[in-house]
Amino acid sequence: MAAGSTYTPIATSTLGSATASVTFSSISGAYTDLVIVTNFALTNNDVYAHYVQVNGDTGSNYSRLLLYGTGSAAGSAQQATVTSLYLGTWNDNMDATDRAVTTIFFNNYSNATTYKTIMSRYNVASKETGVAMGTWRNTAAITSIKLETGSTTYIAGSTFTLYGIAAA
Amino acid sequence: MLNIVSGILAPPIAVSLDSYDSIATTTLSTTASSVTFSSIAATYTHLQIRCMPLMSASDNDYRLQFNGDTAANYSRHYLYGDGTTAASSGTANDTKILVGYNAATYTNATTSIIDILDYANTNKYKTVRSLAGADKNGGGYLFLFSGNWRNTAAVTSISLIAASGTFNQYSSFALYGIKG
Numbered sequence: 230m231a232a233g234s235t236y237t238p239i240a241t242s243t244l245g246s247a248t249a250s251v252t253f254s255s256i257s258g259a260y261t262d263l264v265i266v267t268n269f270a271l272t273n274n275d276v277y278a279h280y281v282q283v284n285g286d287t288g289s290n291y292s293r294l295l296l297y298g299t300g301s302a303a304g305s306a307q308q309a310t311v312t313s314l315y316l317g318t319w320n321d322n323m324d325a326t327d328r329a330v331t332t333i334f335f336n337n338y339s340n341a342t343t344y345k346t347i348m349s350r351y352n353v354a355s356k357e358t359g360v361a362m363g364t365w366r367n368t369a370a371i372t373s374i375k376l377e378t379g380s381t382t383y384i385a386g387s388t389f390t391l392y393g394i395a396a397a
Numbered sequence: 398m399l400n401i402v403s404g405i406l407a408p409p410i411a412v413s414l415d416s417y418d419s420i421a422t423t424t425l426s427t428t429a430s431s432v433t434f435s436s437i438a439a440t441y442t443h444l445q446i447r448c449m450p451l452m453s454a455s456d457n458d459y460r461l462q463f464n465g466d467t468a469a470n471y472s473r474h475y476l477y478g479d480g481t482t483a484a485s486s487g488t489a490n491d492t493k494i495l496v497g498y499n500a501a502t503y504t505n506a507t508t509s510i511i512d513i514l515d516y517a518n519t520n521k522y523k524t525v526r527s528l529a530g531a532d533k534n535g536g537g538y539l540f541l542f543s544g545n546w547r548n549t550a551a552v553t554s555i556s557l558i559a560a561s562g563t564f565n566q567y568s569s570f571a572l573y574g575i576k577g
Contacts, residue, residue, distance in 0.1 A: 235573065236417040261422075261571060262447055292534040296478030296541070305478025309535035336508045337449045342567045343506045346449065348528060362508075362539045364532040394447070396422040396571040 234395075239263075241390040247272050250377035251389045258339035258370050260393030265333040269387030271378060274324040279331060280377045281314040281347065283365050288312065290366045295319055297359030313377070314363040316349045321356045325384055329353045339370040420444075422571040428453065428563040434572045435554040439517035441574030446513070446555070448570040449506040452499040454562030460493035461511070462556045463523060463546050467492055473544040480536050493558070494544030500531035506568070507531035516552040523552055 237260070242251050256263070267279065282291075291314045295306045299321065306319050316333065323329060333349040345365040352358045365371075376389065418441070423432055437444070450459060462471075473494045474487040497509040509529035515521055523546040530539035546552075557570060 235419045261569075292532055294478060294480050294530065294532050294537050294539045296476065296483055296539045298483075303476070303483040305480055305483045305539070307480025307532075307535065307537070334508075334510060336447055336510075337506070337569055340567075340569075343449065343451065346506055346508045346532070348508060348510070348530070350528065360528060360539060360541065362530045362532050362537070364534065366534070394417075394573075395419060396447075396569075397419040 237393045237395070239391045239393050241388065244383055244385050244387045246385050247382040249382045250375055251383070252373060252375040253391045254373040256372050256374070259395070260339070261337065261396040262394040263335040263338050263371070264392040264394065265374065265376070266390045266392070267331045267376065267388065268328070269383045270325050270328050271323055271381050272325060272384050273381040274322045275379050275381040279316045279333070280379065281316055281333070281363070282375045282377070283345065283371045284367070284369060284373055286365070286367065291363060293361055293363030295359060295361045297357055299357050314347060314365070316351060316361045316363070318351070318353055318357040319359070323353050323356055327353050327355050335371060335374070341368055341370060343368060345371055416576045418574045420572045420574050422569070424569045425564055425566055428565055430563050431556050431558040432564065432570050433554055433556040437553050437555065439551050441517070442515065442577035443575040444513040444516050444552070445573045445575060446509070446511040446557070446570065447573065448497070448511070448557065449508045450497065450499065450568040450570070451506050451565040452559060452562060453565055454559070455499060457499050457562060458495050458560045459497045459499070460558050460560060461496045461525065461544070462493055462558065463548070463552050464550060464554050465556070466546070466548065470547045471544060472547070473542065475540050475542045477538055477540045479538050494525050494546070495542050496525065496527040496544070496557070497529040498531060498538050498540055500533045500537040513552060513555070519549050519551055521549060522547050
């Protein structure tokens, strides 16, 4: 059993003003997994958005799967060879009155052997809930993570927290 | 405006440093058809397994059994998406609980986060849930699994078993205990 803290808060951001993106940088390789928890709303009506990029990679090195429910239908969607991981609602926009909570998992983020697999659970209670899984096709350790909206901004008061999980 | 957060330790919530413990970790140095966590103490309330297997066979699930029980004492359901369609399935009186799925055999690891709730409670059957899947850059599968082991015994061992082929070198499996 590991001594001390296993599930450790690394960094957090509570937005003081509307912001288009949040980046966690200089992420240590000391942990096994990373978890990001977000609680936010958007300034303007737009698709629920966390466009995720890692290590500043803006190339077409991402892909993802989505499984969602809207309250009236369940569905699945996918995107291949895209420039970011879109972790968000598929069927409906959200605005400043829609509060969203997302948990994003980066398992084995610092290994140098495999592509990086990213999972998330998202909840917009008034609109849609779902899970997503994506790949960053690069074996490099993840050292920075950027979460970005689409054409709008996260409202002031939105929170973003990064945790590290250490294995024995 | 870009907001960059670089190592600022200011948690918005109170975090107990003693409530989530790493119990054991296995990273395979060679292939294996199964991985077992044994001699699990009843110290915690819940268990969580976080794993990233690399598998020799594509389109292949992996499953879980408790305490060496290979009899038809399990039941399971899952909801899944393949990028086009959402569907579900269930099986009663099964010999295992599905907890993960591999859609590719190369450097893409599949991944699962498996929760085993009230694992040491001798008044309840044991419940498992898993978020799992593998993305295939234009396909793959994403699952929400749930399962039940019809036995009130405390869980003392957990086996993860490849349905076909093996778990490959570098596959990782980590067991955590959660206090409540």
